[in-house]
Every structure is written in structure tokens, then in C-alpha cells.
Amino acid sequence: MEKQHYEQIEETIYMETLSNGLKVYVLPKPNHNKTFSIFTTDYGSIDQAFTPINSDQMVQVPDGIAHFLEHKLFEEEDGSDAFDTFSKRGAQTNAFTSFTRTAYLFSSTSEVDANVETLLDFVQSPYFTEETVEKEKGIIGQEINMYNDDADWRLFFGLISALYKNNPVRIDIAGTVESIDDITKDMLYTCYQTFYHPSNMVLFVVGPVDPEETIHLVKGNQEKKSFPEADTLARTYGSEPKESFERQKTIEMNVQTPKCLLGFKEPNEEYPLSGLAYELGVQLLMDMMFGLGSSTYEKLYKEGVIDNSFSADFTMERSFGFSAIGGDTKDPDRLVSVLEETVDAYQQQGLGEEEMQLAKKRKIGTFLKQLNSPEFIATQFTRYEMNGDSLFEVVPTLEKMSIGDLENILHRHFRTERSSVVKVEGSGS
């Protein structure tokens, strides 16, 4: 067991890599009632073309299969459901699928050991039949239709599919009603065996627990199970042009106020900084240019072009990265032109030291707020771990960031030829 203490934020983390490759992290929070635990595989919706374990033949699986698999893992061979097992102990459980990860989690205030074992056991005992696979199609079909009526979701995916031409990030995480219809139990097993190997997974436990006992418990649980030798994972995402796929797109929907996003995609080249530093850098820049305290925000708000739905976010994961700026607006064209002028002005005039220091302060304060949440710590720690970084390096990384670093990012990320504008507008408006 290794131990790392982070003095400034007063947190200590314990970790061990087990013999089957599973990485286990424990962060004790002695004053809490709740223990939160999340078991994550480095596998998500974009992993559709890959070489299955013990094979050298590339396969292509239907859109939405990672998310479908997430739903099906809760069902057990004896007909029980992991939801019930947790519920009987008063624990809450859930799962989510993102572009690059699938995660299973629980929170509970009692019987933590039993819940940790259940979490490991239900994820590590896949059981699918043709019948149960068919039945799930109705439920997921309704989930897909719910998102189809969600204008913000349609806008967001509209932007990604305008930016990207080939990368499967452009496809909705849940797939479509048609694509999930092609899913069979054999495909689910193939995906499961390839991507749910312990060496591709991380378990994180945070709460009032003893780290040594928890790691011992996990070790005992894993030693009872046998896994094949780990294999190298080969996945492809297609080749992505540097330019955005579509510069402009409008989606017609039944909305009262139009919605609009301006986005920029990352070129798939080597990053000039670590992933963590690069991500923080883009966030600092967007906060300076478009944040609540920026002159651009003030101007757009005063003109009534934006409201408090306005946001500027950056997403960067395995094989892709993009920013998304915008929200509800009565005048999408005015919004886009002010945003673009802001980027131009920053690129021409450069950045001010004082402005950067203030943005750093804001980011550090935000980070401290986020550290109050065990869910945030566990989810984000896992995410950075899988990307080769550490969540607890956020503050030192921010402190080290220079004007030069930010100017590099400013000229690399915000490029017109890699941008797209997507609008959602009411039919007939």
C-alpha cells in the first residue's frame, strides 16, 4: 500500500495495484457519514472499433453498446438485480456512461464492506440472455426519446457532430432506437471481456473507512476470481481532419428561445503541456474571455443577448477535445459575432498578468468548493488517473502556469477553421 499526503489541502490518499492489475484508491474522510465508491472502466461510447481480447481481427459494434452494457450489468444470473441488493442495505446505486468511461457507484452510511463487495461482484459477473437484452430495448428507447426532446442535449450533440467528421464522439452516447436494435448478447459479452479486465479499471473509495482494511477486503474479493492474462487494447477512432466538419448548422425544434453554441475542436497533435495543465489553461482562458467577470459577459448580458444559462466549457478526453460556448439567446448571430471578436481581440492584444492572477484565484477557490464533494473527488480523481494525471496537482499546476503557456494555448485552440456554430431554433422562427 502506498500513501501520499497533500499538505495544503489536508488530504491523504492510499493506493495499491493488485496482482490482476486493478488499481484501488482510498481517501479517508473520518467526519462524514457517507461512503462513496466508484468502479470505473476505461471504456465508453467512442470505443466502437477495436480488437477483442484474444483476437487480432478488428470489429465494429453498434452505436450505444457501451451504455447498453452498463444497463445490463445490474441483472444477475439468479434473476436478482444489483439495485435491490444495495437497496436492502439502504445504499443508493447508479451508473453512467460517458464518451470514454463507464462507471458504477454506490453511496451508503452502513454496511460499507458488504456494499464494496457487491459493487465489485455485480460488475464482475456479466449475465445476459437474448430475452433480457430484448426487454431492455424498450427502456433505453424511452431514455433516447427523452433526450431527443431535450433541446440543450440536441444542441450539444449538434455541435460535436458539426466539429467532428469521423471520430465517434459525434454519435450520441446512447445510440439511436435503430442502432440499439442490432445489439445481441454475444456482442455484449465481447465488449465486456475486452474492456472490463481489472487492468483496465480503477476502484475509488472515499468516506469514513480504514484504508488498510478496505484494500485488504478488495484484495480478498479479487483473489477469489480468475481473469485471463491482460491483453493490449487496440482501438481506432478513424482519422480526423484538422478543420471542423460543418462550420454552421441549425436544428429545428419546438423552443421558445433559440439556443446557440460556438465550439472549437483540438487539433490531434502532441499537446504542448501535460493534459491537466492544458485543460486548466483552456479553462482559465475561457474564464478570462467569457466568464461572469469579463467585459464580454457584461456587454452581452446588458444587451439582453444572454442570460444565466450562458456557459463556456472545455472537454478533453482520449482522442478528442473541444470547447463549447453559449446558451439561450434571442440573437444567436450577435452572440457569435461578439464571442469571435473577443477571441480576436485577445489574440491580437495578449493577456494581462493581473487578469491571469485573478482568474487563478477564482479557479483555486472553485477547486476548494469542489473538494467538499466526495463524488467530485472520486469521479475526477479516477478520470485524471486514467489520463495519466493527478487531481491533487490542480493547485500547484495552476500556480506554475505562465502568460506564455496561456498564449500558446490561446493561439492553438481558438482557430476559426476548427470552429462550428450550431443553433436550435423554433420551427417557423
Added chain:
Amino acid sequence: MAEAEQFNAGGLRVHWQPSDTFKTTTIVMHVKTPLEAKTAASRTLLAHVLQAGTEAYPSRRKVRYFLDGLYGATFYADVGKKGENHILTFVMEVASERYLKNEAPLLPQALSFLMSVIHKPNRSENGFSEAIIQEEKQALVQRIRNIADDKTRYANIRMLEEMCSDEPFGLHPFGSAEEVEAITNQGLQEAYERMLRNDQFDLFVTGPGTKEEITDAIHSMGQNVAEGKHVDSKPTIQDAPEQVNEVVEKQPIQQAKLHLGFRVPHTVGSGEYTAVLVTNGILGAYPHSKLFVNVREKESLAYYAASRYEPYKGILFAMAGIAPDQYEKAARIMKEQLEALKRGDITEEELTTTKYMLKNQILEQVDSARGAIEMNYQNVLSGAKRTVDDRLREIETVDMETVISVAKAIQLDTVYLLTGEEGTA
């Protein structure tokens, strides 16, 4: 975390809960008044205008610049309803200097700022700034219009409007776009004066800090609100009509939203409150509940199927997102779940599991500062001073018989369906 200590400072009732569990201190000011059609919109606009600037920081941007200096402290104001009360809420969250290099305490500065938002607004003898009023009207009108774009939220609001058409609870706390447009500077000032004079103020502070930091910061503004005021506003409790009210509305959407509104003759202040929580838990609050199991797991009709209890009003509603052509089947199965409870068709396991889930939820809630504050505020509003231990104990005492008798008192009032237009599904 310890239970909150209560004291008075500068006319305010302060609920102070020291805790070193958090890296930030959370400050919440709840300002309560009865929910009424003629004041909801102006109070909401007031929340917008007050946060848009103070005497010392007279614009949104200047406010933001000040907050940035406090390591990006969170600050916002908003309104909502709890039963038939209109609650204006100011929220701040500020980092503890303990985790920052060479910083003086930030809590006193944050709290003084919050006091100045309420007592030293950006106002001249002509009233609030006309320009700010216009900007905030625009933003608020847009927020009101946008409610219709979130279909689940919209369906729930519409169901309550239909069900409570002659009760204050049917009102949306923002008011209507037309009401907002019509507010004058004078009307807004009257809303401000009324708030200081008549409303009930409760200040909650949870996290690292000291009592002295709090009292000093409050006294720095002098006494401006009516001392320890209590505003009484009990909700009206109604029976369901003899004939269930059915409303169908059509829009070009793919998924239909089915919402069922029920009357419950018990609210948060009553002895049956905890028993209603358990009953609602068996019916639809959890993945093991009857609605989830029967509508989703058995019939694959929906992705979500759940029920919620509005303890400040005495209403329970059930909802599911379904395919438009499954309306009758889904409605029948949903209604049947409550009937099953009334018949006592409940297993021991459903009852125990629900009690575990509820207890777990309460313990988890107090792990977050906002959760602990909301639990304290519920005690303030209901007058029932339930500690965390009381809540856990009360859950323990609920038995099968009580659940059945509570279920029997629940009556269906309104069925609301938002569905696709023909040919658009």
C-alpha cells in the same frame, strides 16, 4: 456535525453550525413571505436587481471583481416556493483561509458583503437604476419563457397549475412574463421596503469560522430588519374533487410526459409526516419502489417512473416518460400501484428497504452544508424541531398499519398528459 446553535444578531435569527469537515463556509439567507399572485413577480425581479449591484459595487461586473478577490466566492440570489410561502434566498460560499497561502479570514468579508446586498443596495433617491431594472427584466422574462423548453419541468408546472388553480400553490414563484414587464421602479421599491418590514429572515452559516466573525459582520450593517420576525402561512389543505380532473396537452414531442397529482392530508408539521415519507418511498421514490419495478422493470414502458411528496403543501405526484400510444396502459398501472398500497399489498421487505433508504438519505444529506441547512430550515418552517436522531427514530416507528392508513388517505386529483401531436411522434 453538531446541531445548529441559534441566536439573534442585528434583528436576524442566525443558525450557526460550526464544522471543520468542509473546506468552505456556506451562508444562506432565506427570506419568507406568503406566496401571492400580486407580489411573486416583483419579489423575483427584486432578487435579480439586488444581486446586480450594491452601493459599493454598483454593477454585476464590479460585484464579480470583488468576489474574485475572495477566491471566486459563490454568490447568487433566487426565489422558490415552499408550500404556500415565497422564499427569496441569498447564497454565498467562500473558501476557508486555512487552505490558502497567507490569507486573512474571508468569512467576515463575505458576510459583510451579503448584508450590504440586502441593506445597502445600488439605489438613489430616484430608486433603483433604471438601466439595471431593464436588463434584469429582460433576463427574467427569458428565464420564464424558457421553462416551457424543459418538458418534464413544464409538465409538472402545468399539472400543478391545473390541480391548484384556485390555491396559491398553483402559482409559479417567478410570476408571468407580462407581470414582470409591468413592474415599475416604484413597485420594485415597495417590494423592497415590504421585504425589510414584513418578511421573516433566517440566516444559516455552516463550515469553518467563529461566532464572533459572524456577529461582527452582521452588526457592521446596523439593525434593519424587523427583529426575529415570524411569518405564519400554513398551506390550505384540500380534498380531491369527486371526478378526477383530466388534462391532455399536445406539442411536437417524441416522448409523452404523464403526471398524476394526488392530495395528501398531511404536511411537514404533522405527526404523520414521516409515515408519508415511508409511504411515498414504497410507492415511487426509489429503484425498489412499486412504480419503478412495475412501470419500468416489468413492462419496459418508461426510463423514469417515480413519485415525489411535497411536504409543505400536502401533495404527492407520480410521473413517467412514456411512448404516446402507451398512455392508457401506463396510467392504469401507475394508479394501480397506489391501490395496491391501500389494499395492504406491501411486503415486509418493501417496508424495511424503504426505511433503510430513508435513514441513509438523511445521514447523507447532513454530509453537505447545503443539505444540513435545508434540514434546519425545514425545522424553522414546520415548527417541528426534529434532530437527525429524531428523524431516524421516527422512521423506525412507522409500521405496516400506519402506511396503509396513510395510503388510504391519499386521493387522486388530476391526471395531466403532455403528448405528441398526431403524425409528429
